[in-house]
Amino acid sequence: MATAHQPDLRASHRNIPGTPVFTGAAAQRGYQLNAMCYSFNTAENRAAFLTDEEGYCRKFALTPEQRDAVARRDVLAMIRAGGNIYYLAKLAGIFGLNVQDVGAQQTGLPLEAFKQRLLDSAGED
Amino acid sequence: MAQLLGGLFTSHVPAIGGAIAKGLQQDPYWRPFFDGFAPVHRWLAAARPDTVVMFYNDHGLNFFLDKMPTFAVGAAAAYRNADEGWGLPVQGNVDGDPALSWHVIETLVDHEFDVTTCQEMLVDHAFVVPLQLAWPGGGKPPVKVVPIAINTVQHPLPSPKRCLALGRAVGEAIRSWPGNARVVVFGTGGLSHQLEGERAGFINKAYDLGCLDALGPDPDALARQSALDIVEQAGSQGVELLNWIAARGALGDDIREVTRNYHIPISNTAAATMLFETRALALA
Numbered sequence: 001m002a003t004a005h006q007p008d009l010r011a012s013h014r015n016i017p018g019t020p021v022f023t024g025a026a027a028q029r030g031y032q033l034n035a036m037c038y039s040f041n042t043a044e045n046r047a048a049f050l051t052d053e054e055g056y057c058r059k060f061a062l063t064p065e066q067r068d069a070v071a072r073r074d075v076l077a078m079i080r081a082g083g084n085i086y087y088l089a090k091l092a093g094i095f096g097l098n099v100q101d102v103g104a105q106q107t108g109l110p111l112e113a114f115k116q117r118l119l120d121s122a123g124e125d
Numbered sequence: 126m127a128q129l130l131g132g133l134f135t136s137h138v139p140a141i142g143g144a145i146a147k148g149l150q151q152d153p154y155w156r157p158f159f160d161g162f163a164p165v166h167r168w169l170a171a172a173r174p175d176t177v178v179m180f181y182n183d184h185g186l187n188f189f190l191d192k193m194p195t196f197a198v199g200a201a202a203a204y205r206n207a208d209e210g211w212g213l214p215v216q217g218n219v220d221g222d223p224a225l226s227w228h229v230i231e232t233l234v235d236h237e238f239d240v241t242t243c244q245e246m247l248v249d250h251a252f253v254v255p256l257q258l259a260w261p262g263g264g265k266p267p268v269k270v271v272p273i274a275i276n277t278v279q280h281p282l283p284s285p286k287r288c289l290a291l292g293r294a295v296g297e298a299i300r301s302w303p304g305n306a307r308v309v310v311f312g313t314g315g316l317s318h319q320l321e322g323e324r325a326g327f328i329n330k331a332y333d334l335g336c337l338d339a340l341g342p343d344p345d346a347l348a349r350q351s352a353l354d355i356v357e358q359a360g361s362q363g364v365e366l367l368n369w370i371a372a373r374g375a376l377g378d379d380i381r382e383v384t385r386n387y388h389i390p391i392s393n394t395a396a397a398t399m400l401f402e403t404r405a406l407a408l409a
Contacts, residue, residue, distance in 0.1 A: 010281065014353045014356075014357075016324075016353075016356060016357045017323075017324065018322045018323035018324030018325075018327075019319065019321075019322050019324050019327075019356065019357070019360070019361055020321055020322045020361075021280055021353070021356065021361070022278065022279055022280055022361075023279075023280045023281075024279070024280070024281075027190050027193075027279050031190060034189075034190055035189070035190075037185075038185055038189045038190075040210045041185075041186060041207065041208055041209060041210050042208065043208060046210065075321070076322070076323070079321055079322065084185075084190075084278065084279075085320045085321035085361075086184040086185040086278060087185050088321075089210070089211060089320070090185070090209070090210030090211060092211070093210045093211030093212060094210075098140070098211065098392070099320050099392060099393050100392060100393060102320065102321075102325070103320065103325035103326045103393055106321065106322060106323060106325045107323060107325055107326060114326055117326055118326055118328065118389070118390040118393060119389075119390060121328035121330060121389050121390060121395070122330070122388075122389035122390070
């Protein structure tokens with residue numbers, strides 16, 4: 001147990017706004033979705049997904065929440081369903097999207113505005 | 126005994142590998158980052174290392190969530206890069222040094238680090254991009270590598286304090302390695318960046334610069350944070366700073382900063398490069 005002298009460092013006990021922490025609970029919740037995305041390290045699997053997305057998702061037994069998030073290409077929803085960004089990036093790659101496209105979607109910014117915000121970070125002190 | 130000559134710390138953003146493949150080093154977007162390597166190249170040419178001990182993290186190429194080691198040490202004769210799913214050109218094999226790997230493993234377990242050992246291990250961009258940056262030109266890097274992968278993906282992550290202690294034990298292993306190996310440690314990743322959530326694109330320049338200032342003289346200050354403190358300050362993936370802290374631990378206390386570079390942004394990342402040399406090199 002945490003005491004006054006020793007803050008609780010457990011990942012599941014920290015709330016950082018806008019920052020999903022990939023805890024054991026998330027890893028458990030998102031296992032199927034992340035397993036499917038991990039399979040996309042192989043070109044044949046990426047092609048199989050594009051040929052028959054529904055069948056490919058069924059093969060990995062995505063939960064309804066995960067399947068819906070993938071169908072809507074909604075990254076924040078995938079993360080809520082336990083997706084981890086390193087694996088999800090492989091799904092995004094199938095559609096030719098990179099982490100800046102994914103960042104823009106999650107922040108609700110147009111891509112150019114998301115990139116400009118990154119450039120502007122250089123001026124902060 | 127082997128000589129530990131220095132430590133190279135650098136970001137490992139996949140897009141850097143893409144820029145190398147396209148020859149964009151002098152492009153205005155990329156130049157401020159790549160130009161930071163000129164002093165690194167001069168130093169490596171003079172230091173002539175033949176071995177690298179690489180602290181990095183895997184991003185879902187070798188390790189999946191079915192088995193996620195906190196600390197994994199490669200013990201292979203060669204390491205293979207592979208398709209990560211989003212189009213980065215696959216790089217050629219890199220030589221390992223199994224004898225040194227097992228010496229590191231034995232030293233670590235002796236120090237009560239219960240590591241995972243890997244006789245087969247795919248290595249991703251976090252391993253190959255820093256080697257491409259250190260030895261550009263597309264050839265095989267002129268070094269044997271011992272990879273040490275730290276879990277920065279699935280929480281709970283190892284604490285910064287534990288990573289620093291791991292690095293110190295690795296440094297002891299290197300310095301007690303019989304023979305004439307000339308070793309450099311690498312710490313890859315960071316600095317501040319966050320890929321996921323509503324805070325995606327988060328960068329914290331003030332925090333990063335503080336880390337660069339502390340890394341040489343006071344790594345214990347960095348190790349007093351928790352891993353989640355780093356996530357909060359540097360972003361979800363900024364926690365790759367753990368790899369830097371571990372590599373810094375290996376270097377010991379008697380070091381000198383050779384060069385540093387900091388540039389915002391590369392892709393979603395505040396990119397940084399830093400090089401230290403040890404007294405072993407000055408005496409050589």
